[in-house]
Amino acid sequence: MNNESTPYYWQKVDWRSLTRDYPPPPDFERSRGRLSADEMRALQDERFRARVDEAWRVPFYRDRWSEAGLEPGDIRGLDDITRIPTFTSDDLKDAIEASPPFGTHQPVTRTDLADRAIRILTSGGTTGLPRVTLFDHESMEIQGIQTARALHAQGLRAGDVFQITYTNSLANAAWCAYNGAYHWIGAVPLTTGSGIVTPSERQLEIARAWGTTAWWTRGEYLARLAQVAQETGFDLHALGTRSLHTHIGPDVDGHLRRRLEQAWNAPVYDNYGSHEVGPIAFECRVQDRKHLSEDTVFIEICDIDSGEPRPNGERGNVVATSLYRSLPPIIRYDMRDIMIQYDRETCECGLSTHKLSTFLGRSDEMVKLRGTNVYPLAYQNAVSRDPRTTGEYLCVVSHEGQGLSRREKFVVRIERQSQAVDAAALHADMAASLRRDLGVRVDVEITEPGSLAEHTGLGLQNKVKRLLDLRLRQD
Ligand SMILES: [Zn+2]
Known part of the structure; x- marks a missing residue:
């Protein structure tokens, strides 16, 4: 008798509760994205407590937190979060070395790999092996929903042909865009990948031939494509581009944005996220700082030298706590990206959130x-x-x-x-x-x-x- 049971992906995902807990657009813009400060804090608090309980069962956190003098039950909610020590990507590298292949923060066995819908993705490492992060079905789909909220607030709609010039390989930036556009908006992903997969001239030819209306592209690469267009006599304005969804980097005075918007004749929207935590913040059509995705991530800004939390309006390192991630939990991850968090406000677009500044640099560089x-x-x-x-x-x-x-x-x-x-x-x-x-x-x-x-x-x-x-x- 054959007892084999296949762990079908469609059976793993409870789509109804997923979309209730993490509403995709446009529902998000009418519901979750408009919660009052108190309602949002209560939701964050509840999710945070659940993640802390899970983290106590994970060696990476149990050991670090015990060493800092904490015991289970000490962290009763977000008001206690600063008692938890932060960690950096160096700590994750050490955790992987201590317990290969996935690390003490991702204690997963072969049996887990067979039972659960798990994917292996990585950071964009430059030397040695890139840093591995596991994704289960929830983290994949929620990161897709987070991305879809951003893309929708920036004007992407069903039927848009969406050219993704990040490569769908080990890093998750391309997968987030793909899942977000395909699963949660109904746009048409065109996965050309980066210039090494599809050369820049070909990217432009494809866009013209197949009617690309929106792009998911790093800011520097949008500039590169504009330059290639100029060199080859390609008319970018004839493309009919409706929106450019990007990570624009430290463009503090907006020069790069203006240059790109002129070259492409389309609005440029900035986003911010990380490999482990996923999309964190996004601009809306108002293009005035980035909305935090507050039901999925809790952000603190901490002093670069002392690690002490900084008040809103002051610059420091982004310290992120994922409110949905269980495999692995991510609690007080010092990403060493320098930014400013601003007070909660109701934006012209209707969303009520804290906002993040332009990306200001990396403190480890x-x-x-x-x-x-x-x-x-x-x-x-x-x-x-x-x-x-x-x-x-x-x-x-x-x-x-x-x-x-x-x-x-x-x-x-x-x-x-x-x-x-x-x-x-x-x-x-x-x-x-x-x-x-x-x-x-x-x-x-x-x-x-x-x-x-x-x-x-x-x-x-x-x-x-x-x-x-x-x-x-x-x-
Ligand atoms: Zn807005």
């Missing part, structure tokens, strides 16, 4: 230069506002000299738009404006269009790198 903290991502604004550049740049930090005279050398390499641009004049202007914006003098080198792609990974990878640190290789 900080370079200390003559006593001043320098963040490579902070240069994006100054570089992208000058039309003589391609918007592409790379910070290179190295050592020069020997012994006592050894010092750190920091060079910002910037691509000029074309060889017709006067390199000497651009050099002088960029050096002055970087110094004015960031308060520290740095060396500048002007390079040719496209020359930095090899190091930044632009167009090829899901994530663009802005820092090349040669110090370790020299030691």
Whole structure:
């Protein structure tokens, strides 16, 4: 007799309770997205307590929390959250090393793999194996719903042809967009992947031939596609693009956004999220800061040095607690992304939420230069506002000299738009404006269009790198 029972995905997901607990759009915009502050806090509190109970059964948390002097029952709700120690991605790497292959935070056995609907995805790692995160059916679908809420608030609708230029492979950015658009909006995913899967010229040809109306693309890659269009005489305005859904990075004065909106003749919407927690915050059509997805994630902003919580309106590291994730639980994850959280408000779009600022940089990419903290991502604004550049740049930090005279050398390499641009004049202007914006003098080198792609990974990878640190290789 055959006792084998297949764990069918459609049987695992309780679609009715899923959509009741995590309403997709447009229902979200009429219901969950308009809760009062007290109602939202009560819902967050209830979900938080459930996640804390689960986390006590997970070695990674049990050990860390016990070491901090906590006992089960000590954390009675969100008011106690700051008693819980934070962790970083380094701690997750250690957890994986301590108990391979998935780590002490993801204690999953072969039997679990056979019983549950589990997927293996990873962070966009650059050296060594990328950091693995397991997803069960709930986390996959809820991340899809989170993404759909963002896309819908930004105008994506059923029938839109939605070109996804993140690669559907190990990292979850492409899968979130795919699930969100396909399962929860009824848009038509066109999964071209990044430039290494579908070259940029082909991306544009496909968009024209198959009628792309919306894009899910990193900000830097939208700029790259605009440049390719210009070089090849491709008319971007003829595409009929309705919306550009992106992660625009530290565009504090909005230069990159204006440049992209002009080039594409379509609105650009910013989003923010992480591999483990999923989509966290999204702009709506008002384009005024990003709405927090408050029933799925609780965000604190903590001081970069002391780790102490900062009040609303002040910058610091984003510390995230997932309110739905059980495999693995994510509780007080210091993501080392620098942002500002703003007070709750009712937006013109109708949603009532806290909001997050523009992405301001990564604190783990900080370079200390003559006593001043320098963040490579902070240069994006100054570089992208000058039309003589391609918007592409790379910070290179190295050592020069020997012994006592050894010092750190920091060079910002910037691509000029074309060889017709006067390199000497651009050099002088960029050096002055970087110094004015960031308060520290740095060396500048002007390079040719496209020359930095090899190091930044632009167009090829899901994530663009802005820092090349040669110090370790020299030691
Ligand atoms: Zn809004």
